[in-house]
Amino acid sequence: MSETAAVRRAITAMAMDFTLEAWGAEQDAVDAVVEHASSDLRWADEVFSTWREDSWISRLGRGEASIADAPPAVAEVLDLCERFREETGGAFDARTPHGRLDPTGIVKTWAMERARWRLELMGASGWLWGCGGDVTVAGRGPADGRWRVGIADPRARAGAAAAPVRRIELGGAATGRRGVTAVATSGESHRPGHVWDPRTGASARHYAQVSVAGTELIACDAWATAILAGGQRTLRRADAAGLAALALRVVDGTVRATATSAWADRA
Secondary structure (H helix, E strand, O other): OOHHHEEEEEEEEOOEEEEEEEEOOOHHHHHHHHHHHHHHHHHHHHHHOOOOOOOHHHHHHOOOOOOOOOOHHHHHHHHHHHHHHHHOOOOOOOEOOOOOEOOHHHHHHHHHHHOHHHHHHHOOOEEEEEEOOEEEEEEOEOEOEEEEEEEOOOOOOOOOOOOOOEEEEEOOHHHOOOOOOEEEEEEOOOOOOOOEOOOOOOEOOOOOEEEEEEOOHHHHHHHHHHHHHHOHHHHHHHHHOOOEEEEEEEEOOEEEEEEOHHHHHHO
């Protein structure tokens, strides 16, 4: 499977750019899936956006509606948030230090996974579905059936091209085994102050960037945010749970990395 056979499409939704790369699929099939996936992402924004006054999350936050009034997806996402709050020892939290409801830590990847079943309809031999530092793959990758994903340099300016500081292998189609299929990255470089330390209520300053790889994109996203928020104690918790995580600091212009043992096995 050559890289030149890939069909690439982009979707702008939720104020973000989503990308789809499919190998071995007809363009018409990819375009049809992209059209429906775009609608799915726009719907998720209408329900969960904290910037829209008319979203269900905003209405819930103002006490104008109950979870029972909202679409079932709202309860699903809030249940996931509670799951990850418990798993991370409180480092992942769907409420801000001021008590405002804000589940956006996993809404993007939840929306991506919600559209996943549509991607299976393309008939592709392999595909990559990503947004920012969050990527999930399926099928055979372009590198001997595997996928090699780069981890962005936290020193790079937003939108600037830069060589990755690390790479990790995803998938296992070439060897017939089930491999890691997702990686999520959370960082402070381009959006400083958007993740807070639950112990202090202040902006987290432990790491510049955290990546987590696994088989569940949503879980990877939640844990990456949690480690960014909770620092070393949460990274140790991830290591004890057998998670593949890479935490990066920038010290005097140099990137310094701390990885769990599971990450070292995948790099």
